[in-house]
Amino acid sequence: MGPMTTDFDHAAEVVRRFDRDRYLSALLAPEAYRPALMALYAFNAEIARIREVVSEPLPGEVRLQWWRDLLEGTEHGAAAANPVANALLRTIERYNLPRQALVAMTEARIFDLYNDPMPSLNDLEGYVGETVSGLFQLGCLVLNDGKDPGTATVAGHAGVAYGLCGLMRALPWHAARRQMYLPGDVLSRHNLDPETVFRGKTTPELLAVLTEMRGHARHHLGRVREAASGVPLTCRAAFLPLVLVEPFLKKLEVTGFDPLQQAAEISQLRRQWILWRASGNVFGRL
Template sequence: MTLQACADLVARGGREGFAAIMAAPVEARRILFPVQAFALEVARAPWASEEPMIAQMRLQFWRDVLEEAEAGKARAHEVAAPLAEAVAEGVPVAPLMACVDAREWDVGREPFADEAAFWDYLDATGGGLVWASAAALGAGSEAEAGLRGWGRGAALARYFQAVPELEGRGRMPLVDGRPEAVKKLADEGLAAMTSGSVCRGELGTAASSPMLLGAMAPVLLRKVQNAPGRVAAGALELSEFRKRFRLMRMAATPAWRM
């Protein structure tokens, strides 16, 4: 199994994620592609079947993959094998395992218990993955809080975009869907990203490259700040030109913040 298989999977998952990784240094892609492919596979697992037990089995598969990778073993699987190599190169397993555990929420039909549970979910499915990739690429523990903050904010922006689909599937995606509550979430997400962006200039180009996957999020969160109704309406998008320009600008400017 090769890194190309992960790259192909990420490309099928969306041009934005693929472009962000291709904008990263070549040496960082061996970490970013497997971790992002893993994230996509785990995110899809709960929705692969209407039968909860099958979804649970799919998530358990990834737990087993991670345990084996931590033990130095690799499955003959298009994502599991490159992921095991990334773990061998320093990707910590604990944040990846937390991501799998967080996706249990997607299997059920219960709303989040409270706002803290919602932010924990975003940290596990976004913040922890940014930190895990950056750690393997040379980021020190002093940068963990900032990297997680950036990842949480980026995960919130993606989640806002998914709200109409989640509601269409019969879920209650937000603890409080009132416009003022949605705006408050956007405020908090943007504050987390603003704080996290400070550490980017202190990291090397490779170590900060996982942050490229959240390049569009600050703009989307500002849109929600200005018009919270965009979330329910499914009106959170950027033009392809703006996406390309913003990504190129961020990739070319090490001290770029927001």
Template sequence: MGVSRRTAHAHIGAVSLSPIGAFARSHDPDRFLCALFAPAERREPLFALIAYNHELARAREATSNPMAALIRLQWWRDAVEEARAGRPPRRHEVAGPLQEQVAAGALDADALIDLADAREAETEEGGFAVEQEFVTWLRGTAGGWSAVAGRALGADAAAAEVLRGLGAAYGLAGVLGSVVAHAAQGRCLLPLDRLAAAGLRAEEVIAEPQGSPVAGVVRALAQEGLTALAGARRDVTPAFIAAALPAVLARRDLRQLARAGRVAGRGVGDRFAVSWAGIRQKL
């Protein structure tokens, strides 16, 4: 069962965290808050999944070149395979808890490897040539996280695919809100065909990420994301609500991006929106 209205606020504030829970809270507070609305016995797998996803996401950001990023992703694939084989975990603060959850059957090894595979697209220096490649990447990464989280909460394959679409919207909001940060790293993750339609090249986005032409592309993609999110099936089973809650933040962020081309930092309103949806068990 989910979190009751009576106990939700005390539950959120007083939860005792394991080391991997504390890691998840520190490195991905959005998904950590969402995970608190999972049944108590299902939270540890979600915390491990959040931490694993963080390590995959930073593979490219923490390295100086694509090859180094690929090596980091392979390191995590090997760690998952070793967990599946029942071998001792690697010496890493995330590898140990991840191994425990794979060994317990709470997280599926194949699905975890798929998450790592999806991240390889980020290592390609040419970026996403067409929008469909961009969408596939979003569905495999942020969408993949929501799908795997849903399966960990007991969702069947069909429900997991619904969650994948909702998670992809959160990923889209994250990319659109990070254009400036990516430009500072010399990267542009916006689809090149959409940039070309606006008379832009990736190099121009990197050089002037806050220019009005870039903001126009961001606003257009955000509006399309909002439209897709509004049309998505959102009658998520209460038991899986924790995996769907990132869509609450996606909707709020995409609205800001569609209006202003940028998103403000997280605030009380965001946390309240997630908490209220979690308490109601409804998006």
């Protein structure tokens, strides 16, 4: 096994450990493209979990800056010691991926390191646009051999739906560390005091905010369905993770479910089944 294979194998292992849904979906993509998808998803997993591995924001900013330097070509030599970085650089080269989209992902992740409130729904959609929609679009570029697949709009809506769902599922963890991704304008609309959330208290106001947020996620899923016919067949596998959004939203709205004390989970076997069943017709299963 050559060193290149090892880098991509390492990337796949990172995705398997930290982003099981994208890992399972990449396994259902055409084999030739799997290593590149794993490299992208591993990069995403690495920058998404920086908050978990640093004790304060500054070392987190240093890590994000390292990735930015790497992507902008000002970091020389250091990539050799980082298999995910190696796999990512080879993927960028092979598929001519826009480095700026990857840099934007690292910049958006600075928000994760601090406890600043998310000002508005518009800001939140911008954040998930950079962090999640960008990833859907890069996956489409890989699956379309580096040529523009014309999927930017669909990827935009897909990222918002997937991103909002993920943030609602992560609410117990975010609340425990006083981090608020639920947007300020939506909180105000429903008179939700963030402090009650940080105290782990599920109120009618919080439930109203989450009902509205599920509505926004479903609205964007609907926009994906409307635009689906324009997505090249080759790119469909990039959207596979999206078929898990509706099952997760249904878990979040079960009567008596406590969004601050319980995790909305679907067994891995069921997730594999949902993804596998959708692999032939992803948009028909949304």
